[in-house]
Amino acid sequence: MDTLSKIKSVLSSDLSAYELEKRTGVTRPSIVNMRKDTYDFSKMSFQIGEKLANYYDEQRESTLVFKDQGAFLSFTSTLDQFMKDTIKEIVPESINDEAMKEVLIRINSEVLKDSYLLEELYTVYKDALRKKQKAQE
Incomplete structure (x- = not known):
């Protein structure tokens, strides 16, 4: 906002x-x-x-109180771990790749500090889960 x-x-x-x-x-x-x-x-x-x-x-x-606060905290933890695992798997083949890896590390850090963005990402995550669940039914 x-x-x-x-x-x-x-x-x-x-x-x-x-x-x-x-x-x-x-x-x-x-x-x-x-x-x-x-x-x-x-x-x-x-x-x-x-x-x-x-x-x-x-x-x-x-x-800021979430009705499903436990699920939100779980999402935040999962997102952090997913980003860390993804970053670990990057094998830099050039100076540019190494620099981009540093950018991703910074993005992960900044995302976890931004409650507004985390809230929006959590909504995206929940919506995507609902769509996948409906498609499987």
Whole structure:
């Protein structure tokens, strides 16, 4: 989700301007002003945008609960092991291959740190499993 969408999501929440001020450090008048339909977000200060976007990320992380959390954790572990095994099997035949192997190692590391991406990949995984199961029935 892009930063502006995060900011708008926070501003459109049910929290009062007072409560948002306490939680984000953005002043009530700024929040009230930004909630107006006529507000021009291109004039918002970087600091205010950063505070609101960070609040969104913090709340999302703290409330991220999966109905099938065990399956998600299993998927994450399996994905990590699959990537490591695949990377081990690569036998570099050139300098370019060796460099690409390093890129794959970095991709694996970054994917495991990105909860948004992991959530999307898990959805892709579940959808693919459902399709395969339906095809076998």
